[in-house]
Amino acid sequence: MSNRKIFIYAENDCGAIENSYFELLSKAAALNVKLTELEGAPAQLCAVTVGELGEDSLNSLVESGTDVVYSITDESLTVYNPAVYSEAVAQLCKLEEPYIFLFASTAMGTELAPSLGVKLHTGVSAHCVDLRFDDSGAFIQDVPAFGGKVIGEILTPDTLPQIATVKPGIFQCECLAAKSAEVKKFSPSLDSTVLDGIVLKDVHVKDRDSLPVEQAETIICGGFGMGCDENWEVLDRIANYFENSAVGCTRPALDEDWTDDDGTMIGTSGKTVRPKLYIGAGISGAMHHVCGISDAEFIVSINKDENADIFNVSDIKIVGDAVKILTAFEERLVQE
Amino acid sequence: MNIGVLVKPVPDPEQYNSITIDPETKRLNRSGVPTIVNPSDKCAVEAALKLKEKFGGKIVIFTMAPPDGREKLMEVLAMGADEAVLVSDREFGGADTLATSYTLVKAVEKKSAESESFDLILSGNESADGATGHVPAQVGEMLGFNHLSAIVQIVAEGEGRPDSLTVFQKIENGKNEFEIKLPAVIGVTRDINKPRYTSAMGVIKAKKKPFDTYDCEALSPDKSRIGIEGSPTKAGAIFTPDTGRKSEELSGSPEEIAEELVKRIKAIGVTINSGGGCRE
Numbered sequence A: 001m002s003n004r005k006i007f008i009y010a011e012n013d014c015g016a017i018e019n020s021y022f023e024l025l026s027k028a029a030a031l032n033v034k035l036t037e038l039e040g041a042p043a044q045l046c047a048v049t050v051g052e053l054g055e056d057s058l059n060s061l062v063e064s065g066t067d068v069v070y071s072i073t074d075e076s077l078t079v080y081n082p083a084v085y086s087e088a089v090a091q092l093c094k095l096e097e098p099y100i101f102l103f104a105s106t107a108m109g110t111e112l113a114p115s116l117g118v119k120l121h122t123g124v125s126a127h128c129v130d131l132r133f134d135d136s137g138a139f140i141q142d143v144p145a146f147g148g149k150v151i152g153e154i155l156t157p158d159t160l161p162q163i164a165t166v167k168p169g170i171f172q173c174e175c176l177a178a179k180s181a182e183v184k185k186f187s188p189s190l191d192s193t194v195l196d197g198i199v200l201k202d203v204h205v206k207d208r209d210s211l212p213v214e215q216a217e218t219i220i221c222g223g224f225g226m227g228c229d230e231n232w233e234v235l236d237r238i239a240n241y242f243e244n245s246a247v248g249c250t251r252p253a254l255d256e257d258w259t260d261d262d263g264t265m266i267g268t269s270g271k272t273v274r275p276k277l278y279i280g281a282g283i284s285g286a287m288h289h290v291c292g293i294s295d296a297e298f299i300v301s302i303n304k305d306e307n308a309d310i311f312n313v314s315d316i317k318i319v320g321d322a323v324k325i326l327t328a329f330e331e332r333l334v335q336e
Numbered sequence B: 001m002n003i004g005v006l007v008k009p010v011p012d013p014e015q016y017n018s019i020t021i022d023p024e025t026k027r028l029n030r031s032g033v034p035t036i037v038n039p040s041d042k043c044a045v046e047a048a049l050k051l052k053e054k055f056g057g058k059i060v061i062f063t064m065a066p067p068d069g070r071e072k073l074m075e076v077l078a079m080g081a082d083e084a085v086l087v088s089d090r091e092f093g094g095a096d097t098l099a100t101s102y103t104l105v106k107a108v109e110k111k112s113a114e115s116e117s118f119d120l121i122l123s124g125n126e127s128a129d130g131a132t133g134h135v136p137a138q139v140g141e142m143l144g145f146n147h148l149s150a151i152v153q154i155v156a157e158g159e160g161r162p163d164s165l166t167v168f169q170k171i172e173n174g175k176n177e178f179e180i181k182l183p184a185v186i187g188v189t190r191d192i193n194k195p196r197y198t199s200a201m202g203v204i205k206a207k208k209k210p211f212d213t214y215d216c217e218a219l220s221p222d223k224s225r226i227g228i229e230g231s232p233t234k235a236g237a238i239f240t241p242d243t244g245r246k247s248e249e250l251s252g253s254p255e256e257i258a259e260e261l262v263k264r265i266k267a268i269g270v271t272i273n274s275g276g277g278c279r280e
């Protein structure tokens, strides 16, 4: 094993490890295969966590297939404070000098990564859709621009670590060969001025009794072309006919209050989904939405405009009024 | 309460589908796509105006852009901001988020030194084009201010200039409620408000408002931290992802289409539950 270290930030949600960590780890393991080819030895994969972890969570990290688990703890780190967290992580980086540092582009990751970029004076790429080494060993980070219409390669050639954030759902989890990682504790020294600038007062968790869109196998998605509140309900009724299904939406549908669950918005500022079946109705096909569904296995689109952009990215095109088609579809489902 | 707002002119996001890459030059072709004020930056301006209505003070808009960025700044002045600063120089070109943040920070510091210091810097959480969302955090770090991103609500209570604000941050499964001490940098998302329209009167008044242009000489920055040189990230090739699919059309009456659709769905191995009830 070489001295190179690939750090992966393991988000700790009330003591449990977020799934995004396992997605990033799977990608890091794939990167390591190429690195071994290029350099003769793999890099060390290292999970980095901040705050106390429950025993089960720590174990799931230790057995996740990583080589090292850095556990950063301090009494000031029990409650999330981005200023303190980024300072603590920066101190670890100064000590261990990672080569690459991966974060999920979650609320937490998108705050920590750029802060770290300033503290370590290095480059950060955002919302990557792919990461790879080219044959010269350059670390290429593919980032979307213009809502995903264009992908640009980003390189951080001269400074370390090369920091990248990746949207949850972009990489798939793969089980890595089990091994037992070494746990290294790290205690940062945090001075009081960093500590009290920001205080987390409360966390308001939204209760959701339905399946999150990013886990759904079938998604019935509505856009602005659904027209009104009452029309929206047919989406729910249709979703009822499919196991592991969810109703998704575009930005305008949310703005119109046809749904109040902003966690179901799909696209650049929302979720990236990979269902078996996606049925979209009254959606124009703006890149901001389309980039969130490009990994769907089968895309069916209903739009009254035969030239709508959404049809270019669809397997099945249905030109017609969304409500009429969906109503006929529902009536047909009843007969199953 | 003195507020600085960072805004960016961007190509209109409603028209990103018409952006292409020239196959010969490999350059981006965005001709015909108009430039607008970045949507969430307008929300930042609106949030600043609301705070000013309550606490008084002054709103200064900053943008780093080519000289034609002036037009977009006039639009924001017409919304009700008090002063504008255009940070513009060829040497700033090609900057990544780190170099951009540094340049904006130099401008904010210059303005503070010339008049009053800022209690709050607001900006849209991310620009529609690059959408990194790095600038609020990086500007905050460099100014040494407290900073938070993805803010969907700002609550400012009491009379007089507050020492801190209560803010709500959008997270994956809900919201974090933070108290943040001023001075601070806050990145707001479009959920925070609906920006006001500009009035004819606003447009007329805007023409008389103070407008500064800072070039590289005016800011006397550390040259190793600006423009392409000062950017640790470098841009490589660009390409358009292939999202195209076969787009097979189903036609006929709605009933016929529904019949065919059910067939296709079964063919890909998705099961339909008779009687529904899957999500109850």
Ligand SMILES: Cc1cc2nc3c(=O)[nH]c(=O)nc-3n(C[C@H](O)[C@H](O)[C@H](O)COP(=O)(O)OP(=O)(O)OC[C@H]3O[C@@H](n4cnc5c(N)ncnc54)[C@H](O)[C@@H]3O)c2cc1C
Pocket: A222, A223, A224, A225, A226, A227, A249, A250, A251, A252, A253, A265, A266, A267, A268, A269, A270, A271, A281, A282, A283, A284, A285, A286, A287, A288, A289, A302, A303, A304, A305, A308, A320, A321, A322, A323, B013, B014, B039, B127, B128, B131
């Ligand atoms: C920074 C940024 C981030 C964004 N992030 C997201 C995101 O994450 N997700 C997202 O969805 N959007 C996002 N957007 C917004 C995005 O750019 C588009 O505006 C949005 O996706 C359009 O939604 P829509 O297709 O539902 O509405 P519209 O574009 O208004 O399209 C409505 C469609 O419905 C069709 N229609 C109308 N009536 C009927 C009918 N009776 N029957 C059938 N069809 C009908 C019309 O032909 C039209 O094609 C973002 C924008 C910005 C600037």
